[in-house]
Amino acid sequence: QVQLVESGGGSVQAGGSLRLSCAVSGYTYSNYCMGWFRQAPGKEREWVAALYTGPGSTSYADSVKGRFTISYDNAEKTLYLLMNSLKSEDTAMYYCAADLASCTVVAGYAPFASSWGQGTQVTVSS
Numbered sequence: 873q874v875q876l877v878e879s880g881g882g883s884v885q886a887g888g889s890l891r892l893s894c895a896v897s898g899y900t901y902s903n904y905c906m907g908w909f910r911q912a913p914g915k916e917r918e919w920v921a922a923l924y925t926g927p928g929s930t931s932y933a934d935s936v937k938g939r940f941t942i943s944y945d946n947a948e949k950t951l952y953l954l955m956n957s958l959k960s961e962d963t964a965m966y967y968c969a970a971d972l973a974s975c976t977v978v979a980g981y982a983p984f985a986s987s988w989g990q991g992t993q994v995t996v997s998s
Contacts, residue, residue: 874898874987876968881992888958888996894951894968894989902926905975908942908953909982910964910994919982920966921953922975931977936962960998965991 880892892908903926911917921942922931930942941954951968969985 874970876970876987876989878966878968878989878992881966881994883995883997884958886959886996886998889954889956890958890994892953892955892966892968892992892994894953896949896951896970899949899970901971904970905972906944906951906968906970907972907975907977907983907985908940908951909967909969910962911967912964915964917967917982918964919977922972922977923951924975929975931975933977933979955994958994958996960996963994963996965993967991 875897877895884890905924907922908920909917910920920933920936921940923942923944925944939957943952968989971986972983974983
């Protein structure tokens, strides 16, 4: 059974940094697409970043490009999202997902994913 467990969320002041983690278990494939999504209250879920675990190729939403970095530690089977220069508009619940149907971030589009984590809250105060 596939499980994704996020951690690392919290409260931070604008301009600060956080690193989210997503521990993956139960996957038998070595190459698949994983991603980070976020959802703020009253807003639709936004696709933030994607990574293909095999070649390590990445894709980002324009809203986070240059500030966020997605990475994957194959030995630890953990997906990360390093978030720098945080803004109040980054406040949201953040979710990791695995086995995405697409691995190129497109604004306004959320691909099917076979597994989701429970989410971790990020709050940025200005």
